[in-house]
Amino acid sequence: MTADAPLLTARDLSKTYGTTRALDGVSLDVRAGEILAVMGPSGSGKSTLMHCLAGIVRPDSGELRYRGRDLTAASDAERSALRRGEFGFVFQFGQLVPELTCLENVALPLRMEGVRRKEAERRAAYWLERLDVAGVAGKRPGQASGGQGQRVAIARALVTEPSVVFADEPTGALDTLNGEMVMRLLTECAEQSRTAVVLVTHEPAVAAYSHREVVVRDGRIRTSAGSAR
Amino acid sequence: MSLSHTLLALLERGPRHGYDLKQEFDAQFGQDRPLHYGQVYATLARLLKNGLVEVDAVEHGGGPERKRYAVTAAGVTDVEGWLSRPESPELYLHSTLYTKVVLALLTGRDAAAVLDVQRAAHLDLMRTLTRRKTRGDLADALICDHAIFHLEADLRWLELTSARLDRLAEEVRS
Numbered sequence A: 001m002t003a004d005a006p007l008l009t010a011r012d013l014s015k016t017y018g019t020t021r022a023l024d025g026v027s028l029d030v031r032a033g034e035i036l037a038v039m040g041p042s043g044s045g046k047s048t049l050m051h052c053l054a055g056i057v058r059p060d061s062g063e064l065r066y067r068g069r070d071l072t073a074a075s076d077a078e079r080s081a082l083r084r085g086e087f088g089f090v091f092q093f094g095q096l097v098p099e100l101t102c103l104e105n106v107a108l109p110l111r112m113e114g115v116r117r118k119e120a121e122r123r124a125a126y127w128l129e130r131l132d133v134a135g136v137a138g139k140r141p142g143q144a145s146g147g148q149g150q151r152v153a154i155a156r157a158l159v160t161e162p163s164v165v166f167a168d169e170p171t172g173a174l175d176t177l178n179g180e181m182v183m184r185l186l187t188e189c190a191e192q193s194r195t196a197v198v199l200v201t202h203e204p205a206v207a208a209y210s211h212r213e214v215v216v217r218d219g220r221i222r223t224s225a226g227s228a229r
Numbered sequence B: 001m002s003l004s005h006t007l008l009a010l011l012e013r014g015p016r017h018g019y020d021l022k023q024e025f026d027a028q029f030g031q032d033r034p035l036h037y038g039q040v041y042a043t044l045a046r047l048l049k050n051g052l053v054e055v056d057a058v059e060h061g062g063g064p065e066r067k068r069y070a071v072t073a074a075g076v077t078d079v080e081g082w083l084s085r086p087e088s089p090e091l092y093l094h095s096t097l098y099t100k101v102v103l104a105l106l107t108g109r110d111a112a113a114v115l116d117v118q119r120a121a122h123l124d125l126m127r128t129l130t131r132r133k134t135r136g137d138l139a140d141a142l143i144c145d146h147a148i149f150h151l152e153a154d155l156r157w158l159e160l161t162s163a164r165l166d167r168l169a170e171e172v173r174s
Helices: A048-051 A076-085 A103-113 A115-131 A146-160 A175-191 B003-011 B018-029 B036-047 B073-084 B098-107 B111-135 B140-163 B165-173
Strands: A007-015 A020-030 A033-040 A061-066 A085-088 A164-168 A194-199 A212-219 A219-226 B053-059 B067-071
Touching: A007 A103, A020 A048, A020 A219, A033 A048, A033 A175, A048 A164, A048 A194, A076 A085, A085 A146, A103 A115, A103 A146, A115 A146, A115 B165, A146 A164, A146 A175, A164 A175, A175 A194, A212 B111, B003 B018, B003 B036, B003 B067, B003 B073, B003 B140, B018 B036, B018 B067, B036 B053, B036 B067, B067 B073, B098 B140, B098 B165, B111 B140, B111 B165
Parallel strands: A033 A194, A033 A212, A085 A164, A164 A194
Antiparallel strands: A007 A020, A007 A061, A212 A219, B053 B067
């Protein structure tokens, strides 16, 4: 695979839930280091598309490749391993483990990979520092503000140095100023480490942090536009 | 923006030459469009005629004489009145885009494509402004934010119109 080959290649993905066609023949590439916004109204299929790309949901038909490897044919265990090692996730409401401290939350993906506690926490502390939330390291998520919690969640997504971060409405629960700070830090860190970001959002101000956007409507991609970087 | 009022308000901070006024205007407000000297001197001449500024001093050097201008009491009153009057919120009722969408529907063209192309153009500008905002100072960031929020309003309209195209088509064709 060449340096410019896409990390993720989706071809003609379709997914139906009951009688609802959530994805209807979607094709899309995600390249290393690019920040791609997936936009569209509620129920358009953008979250289903993200879940398919991340290997969480198996499409009914179509082809999905990660670094050339066929993910549609991969076993559940293989796809789980891929998600742990290669992908990072940021959700709308942080989804941190409430019983653990923020530092332990960030260290968790590394611990699950078998990294020793001391090393995992050293690396977690580094990412909390990068995200400017070192101050909440010893606190539980419930003791941090919404904006801080979301930055902890980003640190957790980046701590394994993934190739792709999937962010689903990462600023949906934040006010304008906190949302802006979260987007700025997420995109800065991703650009510095050449991590691709698939950013699912219905907010144009959030999509404006991307390099390009695709718009999903009724399970199909409407248009692919955006300036070259 | 009212250039007369802006210059008057800048003069309230102390008498200045036209050259200094232009420099100060550009530093505060000229991010994208610096003033031309001609605009400054033409505006000052009008303000002088209306008694809102006066010539405070004239310097005779080797070249042409340089006038220093000061705001008058009437000028200060004028600025006060301007600052205390709200700007009329603009009614964006005559949207070119709306016209384009309706015409596309009436002529059997793809109206959704008109909206898609516009959305991409709006997002591109938002992207440029967002990048500029992260690199500039606070003043520049606030100017960018103002533009970004207006673009965002347009984008919301584009989304809503996209979702209502079928109904709109029925109405305009009936």
